[in-house]
Amino acid sequence: MAILELKNIVKKYRIGNEIITALDGVDLAVEAGEFIVILGTSGCGKTTLLNIAAGLEKPTRGEVVFRGVTISKLKEKKTVMFRRKQMGFIFQSYNLLPALTAQENVALPLVFDGVKPRERVLRSVKMLKQVGLMERREHKPSQMSGGQQQRVSIARALINNPRIIFADEPTGNLDTRTTLDIMGQLQRAVKENGQTLVMVTHDQEVAEFADRIIYMVDGRIVEEKQGGTHL
Amino acid sequence: MKNYDLLLLANKNLWRRKGRTVLTVLGVIIGTASIVVMLSLGIGLVESQKKQMSQWGSLNIIRVQQSWDFPGQEDGQQKRLTDEAIAEIREIEGVTAVSPAIEVGGEASFGKKMGHIMLVGLEPALMEQLEFSVSHGRLLNQDDRFNVVAGSQVINNFWDPRQRSNPWNWEEPPQGDSLELLNKRISLSLYNNKQQKRIYSLNVVGILSEKTMEHSWYVYAPISELKKMREFTNQGRQEEVYFQEYMEKDPGGRSSSSSARAKKEEQYSFALVRTNDVADTRRISRQLRDSGYNAYSIADNLEGIEEAARRFQAILGGIGAITLLVAAIGITNTMVMSIYERTREIAIMKVIGASFREIRWLFLTESSLIGLLGGFFGLGLSFALSSLLNHYGSSFVNPGGMMPGQEAIQISVIPLWLVGFALLFSIGIGLIAGIYPANRAINLDPITAMRHG
Ligand SMILES: Nc1ncnc2c1ncn2[C@@H]1O[C@H](COP(=O)(O)OP(=O)(O)OP(=O)(O)O)[C@@H](O)[C@H]1O
Numbered sequence A: 001m002a003i004l005e006l007k008n009i010v011k012k013y014r015i016g017n018e019i020i021t022a023l024d025g026v027d028l029a030v031e032a033g034e035f036i037v038i039l040g041t042s043g044c045g046k047t048t049l050l051n052i053a054a055g056l057e058k059p060t061r062g063e064v065v066f067r068g069v070t071i072s073k074l075k076e077k078k079t080v081m082f083r084r085k086q087m088g089f090i091f092q093s094y095n096l097l098p099a100l101t102a103q104e105n106v107a108l109p110l111v112f113d114g115v116k117p118r119e120r121v122l123r124s125v126k127m128l129k130q131v132g133l134m135e136r137r138e139h140k141p142s143q144m145s146g147g148q149q150q151r152v153s154i155a156r157a158l159i160n161n162p163r164i165i166f167a168d169e170p171t172g173n174l175d176t177r178t179t180l181d182i183m184g185q186l187q188r189a190v191k192e193n194g195q196t197l198v199m200v201t202h203d204q205e206v207a208e209f210a211d212r213i214i215y216m217v218d219g220r221i222v223e224e225k226q227g228g229t230h231l
Numbered sequence B: 001m002k003n004y005d006l007l008l009l010a011n012k013n014l015w016r017r018k019g020r021t022v023l024t025v026l027g028v029i030i031g032t033a034s035i036v037v038m039l040s041l042g043i044g045l046v047e048s049q050k051k052q053m054s055q056w057g058s059l060n061i062i063r064v065q066q067s068w069d070f071p072g073q074e075d076g077q078q079k080r081l082t083d084e085a086i087a088e089i090r091e092i093e094g095v096t097a098v099s100p101a102i103e104v105g106g107e108a109s110f111g112k113k114m115g116h117i118m119l120v121g122l123e124p125a126l127m128e129q130l131e132f133s134v135s136h137g138r139l140l141n142q143d144d145r146f147n148v149v150a151g152s153q154v155i156n157n158f159w160d161p162r163q164r165s166n167p168w169n170w171e172e173p174p175q176g177d178s179l180e181l182l183n184k185r186i187s188l189s190l191y192n193n194k195q196q197k198r199i200y201s202l203n204v205v206g207i208l209s210e211k212t213m214e215h216s217w218y219v220y221a222p223i224s225e226l227k228k229m230r231e232f233t234n235q236g237r238q239e240e241v242y243f244q245e246y247m248e249k250d251p252g253g254r255s256s257s258s259s260a261r262a263k264k265e266e267q268y269s270f271a272l273v274r275t276n277d278v279a280d281t282r283r284i285s286r287q288l289r290d291s292g293y294n295a296y297s298i299a300d301n302l303e304g305i306e307e308a309a310r311r312f313q314a315i316l317g318g319i320g321a322i323t324l325l326v327a328a329i330g331i332t333n334t335m336v337m338s339i340y341e342r343t344r345e346i347a348i349m350k351v352i353g354a355s356f357r358e359i360r361w362l363f364l365t366e367s368s369l370i371g372l373l374g375g376f377f378g379l380g381l382s383f384a385l386s387s388l389l390n391h392y393g394s395s396f397v398n399p400g401g402m403m404p405g406q407e408a409i410q411i412s413v414i415p416l417w418l419v420g421f422a423l424l425f426s427i428g429i430g431l432i433a434g435i436y437p438a439n440r441a442i443n444l445d446p447i448t449a450m451r452h453g
């Protein structure tokens, strides 16, 4: 059964008198437990598609159905609960809070969820161990390398045990060795827990980790390929 | 999100830019201190006036007199101080004691000294409640008959005729020692209208303390004896005859002359009413005036003084308020800048699950914390300034120094309620100053913020 369904998504932006069509009728069904990679050239609409799928942006036309709920029609107040409890996010630029330590950053989604401090410590320690950053837990983002920061953000994305994880070019700023390292960790974690992962990249090598590869050109899906060579 | 997490996060965010936060808090400190100090000056004014007034007499006592008789006035229109009226006054809510009083004056002698006294008869058991207090000896009690208590100045009503000095020598006002009277006898001579004379021998058992000036020239005795004295002095009184005739001539006069005379006889010179507190005093005093008595209390003057103080406070408070308004704008500015710097961060929080409510409260908590800190340290500054004012300013309000035993007049008074008010007010200012920035923060589009961050 599909955990996430995009039905004929159209997204248009208006800049002055000009109208830009970022997405031009996208249909996609993501199966539970699946690892999907979206590949495409810069500006073809990958980030836009991810944002709409996560309920961060509303489509101009079309529907997003997540676990049977049409989240594209929900108010912001409701979508926030989906993001808090069932979704995880990883970004190209890590997006950690600079004022917080690694451990505090990892635990932040639990803070918003109202989890008690004791349990937050236990769970964030477990996540930090999993990404191998226990000895860095008191460090601020500015005191860590890009690869370390991204591992912190992976731990943050996974701490609330989400059903689905959206990752927008998580390895875009990293070298090949670190990329493979991070991809390995992410894939292992997701597969162990039966979580769904939707990842945007334009790195062909990264795409090899996926179960399925989606190719986009100018706001449309043009091709689909079964992957899994790294499994 | 739990409240303590909100508070911790807000506090952490606040101290990321220490310098800016400290400067913003400083603005609130100055604003709070200026309001508190300004208001404390107004409060100090009222307090010192109250203190001065209570030296003239008690703020809990009302003196009630019946309004003046004048011919042509309908009977019953004027309130007479009869036993009935006393009972009525006793029933008013807030009245804790009422004593009728009768005044009789006459020639008196004390040892070899001559003079005159005003004798006032009161319910002896009520004296303490009516805030009489003695500096020496005792107050009257139920069994006393010709025992009296003298005011502290009564001794100055007597002079020694053998001494050449004029008793009314203005250059050298008589200054007798009131203790001279204690446990001595005063002879009072009363005459009635038939030129008969009676001499009463009064034993002074107590001297009133100097605290209340209004009592200091009178001698107080049990009212039961005063009734008898007045009965004697009224014998063959001319006025009584006139009164009788007047009542008979008056065509509208419903009461017979004999009952009118009876009424006249049972009337009192005045009554003293004791109340619970100043507020009751003012209310009851007004109520008595409205129902036709001549009621007077020192507390009545408070109204005017408080009105003046209120106006004074409004002006001073206004000056303080402007300072605090500037501080509030400072808070808003700081918060807007902080939100501008943290645009990306706010977007991240939204994406990973912070609701609008939580984002809003995060910023409102930050701005309220600035207010609270400013209020707290502002109060500290206020107390420092207040004690400086009281220390160095006292020479202005207490010219010529203080009398021994007199309490220093405080220019600036900070009561507990002002402390609470200042804290709540500064937190409130912080909260209000945070509304606009917080709304800006929640209206941030996380996607745009993250793309361009
Ligand atoms: N808020 C916006 N306003 C106007 N145009 C936008 C906005 N967001 C995206 N676009 C446009 O939509 C198109 C798709 O953008 P998107 O960010 O989805 O591309 P992308 O595939 O993620 O590119 P990249 O690989 O460089 O990240 C682009 O032409 C972009 O300029």
Ligand SMILES: [Mg+2]
Pocket: A046, A047, A048, A168
């Ligand atoms: Mg992109």
